[in-house]
Every structure is written in C-alpha cells, then in structure tokens.
Amino acid sequence: MQHWLLKSEPDTFSFDDLKKRPKKTEPWNGVRNYQVRNMMRDEMKPGDLGLFYHSSCEVPGVAGVVRIISAAKPDPTQFDPKSEYFDKGSKKEEPRWLLVDVAWEKDFSRFVTLDDLRAEPRLADMLILRRGNRLSITLVSKRDFDLICKMGGAGQ
DSSP, X not given: OOEEEEEEOTTTSXXXXXXXXXXXXXXXXXXXXXXXXXXXXXXXXXXXXXXXXXXXXXXXXXXXXXXXXXXXXXXXXXXXXXXXXXXXXXXTTBOSOEEOEEEEEEEEEEEEEHHHHHHOGGGTTOGGGSTTOOOSEEEEOHHHHHHHHHHXXXXX
C-alpha cells in the first residue's frame, strides 16, 4: 500500500463535499499534469490511502483521510466541451487524461495546517513543503502519513 497527498481547492471541492456525496465517493477529475497522470496510472492502486489537502485558500492544510477505490480510468471531463477540463486534443480511443475514484475514510479531529506541517521537523522532506512544488498529487511516506494522522487526532 502506498500513501498520497491529494490537493483540492476547498471552494471547488472540499473534504466536507466528499463526505456529503452518495457513498462518500467522488471521481478525482480535472488532473492535467502528465507526471500526476502517470502516478495515478502506474503507482496508485485501490486500497491506497491519501491525505485530503485543502490548497489555495486562507488556511491550507490536511482535513482528513481518503481511500483510493478504483484503478485509473479515462477522465470523462476531457471529452466534454462544456467542462473547464475539456481537452480538444484528447481522443476517446486514446484518452490523454485519467482519474481515480476516492472515498472518505476518516475525519481528523483537528485540521492540520500548512504551518503545523512546516513546524514539524520530522516532515521537512515532504514534497508539499518544498518550494516550487505545484503537483496536485504527491507520494507520502508511511511514516509521514502516520505522523500527520496523529497530528490530526486520527492516529493510524
């Protein structure tokens, strides 16, 4: 099993939005980065766990835990001309963009802010804390995942 950090802007789609969905699941669509697409395709597997991270907001941070519940599959938004994620160059017979389905797994009793992450010296090597990292999904070590869950009050 691998562990991930998945970023979403909460005014677009938040951890609370996920919990309100039927079966508390949602396709993680709209990824338009080849490196992230390849991680979803080649490394991410059903059963993996992820930290749901609120980004590009007043107080960024980790809100809770999700589970990956599907293998990577074509993202239908790439074929929808009305979608902000439409890609006129992508073909149905050879889709360019993928998604995975995620499900709510666990709440944190305490929101773990970006400042909290930065203040913890044991997390210094996390990709999310590196200057210039803009990937929407990153791999997280089990040790870092467990520590962040503990910081959030949801120890693994």
